[in-house]
Amino acid sequence: MVADIAYLQQQDEAISALNDTFAHQRAAFRVAPVPDAAERVRQLRQLKTALIAQQQKLIDAINQDFGRRSSDETRLAELLPSVEGINYTIKHLNAWVKPSRRSVGLAFQPATARVIYQPLGVVGIIVPWNYPLYLAMGPLTAALAAGNRAMIKMSESTPATAAAMADLLATVFPREQVAVVCGETDIAVAFARLPFDHLLFTGGTGIGRHVMRAAAENLTPVTLELGGKSPAIIAADVPVADAAERIAFGKGLNAGQTCVAPDYVLCPRARVDELVEALRQRFSTMYPTLAENPDYTQIINPHHLQRLKGYLADAIDKGATAHAINPAEEDIGGSRVLPPTLLLDVTDDMLVMQDEIFGPLLPIVPYDNLEQALAYIAERPTPLALYYFGYDRAEQQRIMTQTQAGGMCINDTLLHVAQDDLPFGGKGPSGMGRYHGREGFLTFSQAKGVYIKQRFNGARPIYPPYGGKLLQLIYRLFIR
Structure with missing residues (x-):
């Protein structure tokens, strides 16, 4: 009984800390909602430097969690694509963040239109146990590239890796920028229920349904990277x-x-x-x-x-x-x-x-x-x-x-x-949404469409009172 009470108290404290971290990240985003491209590149370079410097610690932690995990597999399937993904993102980020020009229909001239890409805010990332490094670093790279803050829930099946990741990221980012969350199922459930601005989950289809259901309570958009029978x-x-x-x-x-x-x-x-x-x-x-x-x-x-x-x-x-x-x-x-x-x-x-x-x-x-x-x-x-x-x-x-x-x-x-220039994601039972490369940047960005008009108002003929000859001419020209 005493042990049960202590466990519940620990869970309550962990959930309180989880909520507190989310509140800190949300407050920090309100203060600095749009880091420029140079700041994002700086963050990514620091992340890459820390990954390379602490690679052996990460390899050892993953090996400990698996009981035996090939160090070459960790380098080839986790470290190498993580570093390559960061390099690719740094190379292309300045082009991605630029507003894209869009056309304006003749009926709405004179005006211009563009799409600007803004950070969403606070992103949640739920990481599975099978590739705990790469499947944390890939989404984190995309989230940072888009200018967001991120909370990462590591798998309870890889506690040594979770601790190593928490240590690594704490050397690079303050808690209000990137935070690692560890804990059992109760913490994972509480994590999925937070009102993130986007939630990316990698894992089994069955658990993916629960994550999507929890996210729906807050209308949180989700990217689900599931599996299936390939x-x-x-x-x-x-x-x-x-x-x-x-x-x-x-x-x-x-x-x-x-x-x-x-x-x-x-x-x-x-x-x-x-x-x-x-x-x-x-x-x-x-x-x-x-x-x-x-x-x-x-x-x-x-x-x-x-x-x-x-x-x-x-x-x-x-x-x-x-x-x-x-x-x-x-x-x-x-x-x-x-x-x-x-x-x-x-x-x-x-x-x-x-x-x-x-x-x-x-x-x-x-x-x-x-x-x-x-x-x-x-x-x-x-x-x-x-x-x-x-x-x-x-x-x-x-x-x-x-x-x-x-x-x-x-x-x-x-x-x-x-392949960093290819989108990755499933369909239906194998997932929804895409990330990697530019698709990851877009997933974690708000693509805001902007219509811009200056002093001259060419839309005046469509204002009430209706029935003028110019309006009838517009109908004949454009409704056909």
């Missing part, structure tokens, strides 16, 4: 070894704990055995051992390990065949290591074909012709990513134009996310 299509004539190598990379990175990882593979029926062998070879080359291999990341925690094992058991019980790829035949029981596992003979009633996998399980679904494969994808919720492997240019164009997905790679996986 398919990879193998063409009938592509060299299977080429496709297998790139799919293995996309599924093996972070042990498949990636929102845009290939979730299942659509393969020509006659080539399934060939694909299985090619994937086995590529995974074995990339990860010749698993138990102590520093290149192979563990599952984040026991809960998610049991979830994945549950998917696997459910699939096998319902008739699937599992091919675990453990080249050294090591005993990995008792650890949070889960080997890459190919699943054949899967059916729609299996959990692994219903939920986003978020782990190193890879179902292979045979198809008889491309129309069947495209129909399979179209009948399901829009994926966050879609991957096509084939070198025929006409077929590539067909896949690009006839499928729906948040983003796409031709003959690769994952790397579209790291």
